[in-house]
Amino acid sequence: MTQTYEGKMDAKGLKLAVVVSRFNEFVTDRLLNGAVDTITRHNGLEKDIDIIKVPGSYELLFAVKKAAERGKYDAIIALGAIIRGQTSHYEFLSSAVISGLITISLDKNVPVSSGVLTTESLEQAIERAGSKAGNRGSEAALSAIEMANLTKILSKKG
DSSP states (O other): OOOOOOOOSOOTTOOEEEEEEOTTHHHHHHHHHHHHHHHHHTTOOGGGEEEEEESSHHHHHHHHHHHHHHTOOSEEEEEEEEEOOSSTHHHHHHHHHHHHHHHHHHHHTSOEEEEEEEESSHHHHHHTBTSTTOBHHHHHHHHHHHHHHHHHHHHSOO
């Protein structure tokens, strides 16, 4: 018989870290608010959420890695906003951050959910941080909750 495993959408008892970039704070504050609101609406407690602020999206990688190494978090949520400018910096930064988050998650065996926006304009970032296109911080929190619970299920022997 086929067995299906799925994480529940309940943050009760989960210890979560939210690592957020201060660069483009007008956008990232909205992402952070969306993530915290979603966690608490899904039975999580604010006392079980650690918020770690870093200067920019590049610095997310180091802080997420250090948070994962602590071994106290069921999942980590990374939030940032990388907005295209006039140089190729955008491509390099976007690629490095997304790839780095995946690597950290796999290497440290902790779910890392990405709420890092990579947009063409400030307007697109604002849309993805709580207006027309929803809130990517909230979506990242939902993913983190589900993956934290799924990890607990898959980590059980037998």
